[in-house]
Amino acid sequence: MSTPNAFKAVALEPSLATVRALVRAYQAFSSYSETFVRQYDLTSAQFDVVATLGNTQGMSMGDIGEKTLITKGTLTGVVDRLERKGLVTRETPPENRRSVIVQLTAAGQQLFTQVFPAHIGDIKQHLETLDASEMELLRVLLNRIQTLF
Template sequence: MQSPTHPAAQAAFIPTMRELVRSYQAFSTCSETHLRKLDLTPAQFDVIATLGNTQGLTMGELGEKTLITKGTLTGVIDRLEKKQIVQRQVLLDDRRSVVVKLTSTGEKLFEQVFPAHIAHLQERFEQLETSELELLRVLLVRLRHVF
């Protein structure tokens, strides 16, 4: 195995890293632009999509299931609560636990924006063959495990 300082290893690593970053930036821009048209931020969509089709989740569960940091999550929930999209409920049997759930307005929003955004992204992924998507998924899992 070549050391990371070996010129051949650097020759393969640097362009791959750049392409990974460029791919993520392109995906992020495509997704965020569409979400902004739906009057949502990526974090707000993440919460709405995660809460959709559930009876609600605790803040801890939301933190585990979304891609939002704990410090950011509270602010996102605050803003969604002001828009009457989510509501917080303190559990009677455990007053330390707060459950966040979609309001009826939030449920309607979920039913509109989730399928619309998934369809928007699916149009891009459908430009790849099924075998390419599977190979990409396998390689991304492998890369995640490396880190």
């Protein structure tokens, strides 16, 4: 049976503090990003799809799913809403009628060229407080953490 001291020891585990810091950093970035893209009447997931499709000839739903952080079940709804907003179209290639290609409309491409550079520029401005070696260390550590799970 666990004792209060055992719980206290677990609560003081250094890895827990690291995970908390990682989660808080993610939440802070996610909140910032959501607020930024809301100015353009987009959700983070919608922005992710628009950013992924920008400057391409379109992609299959499977490719979009692989390149974004959006689950397959959520992606269909996100693309549906972008289609209703007139930002994407779905086309079935004649050579593979089981596949659907999603591409930005002219309005979607225009939104991409407006929002994407602004968002990246804003992120860059926030991250410029880190020097090049800190940025590289952060990237390496985050990639390493990703491989652990």
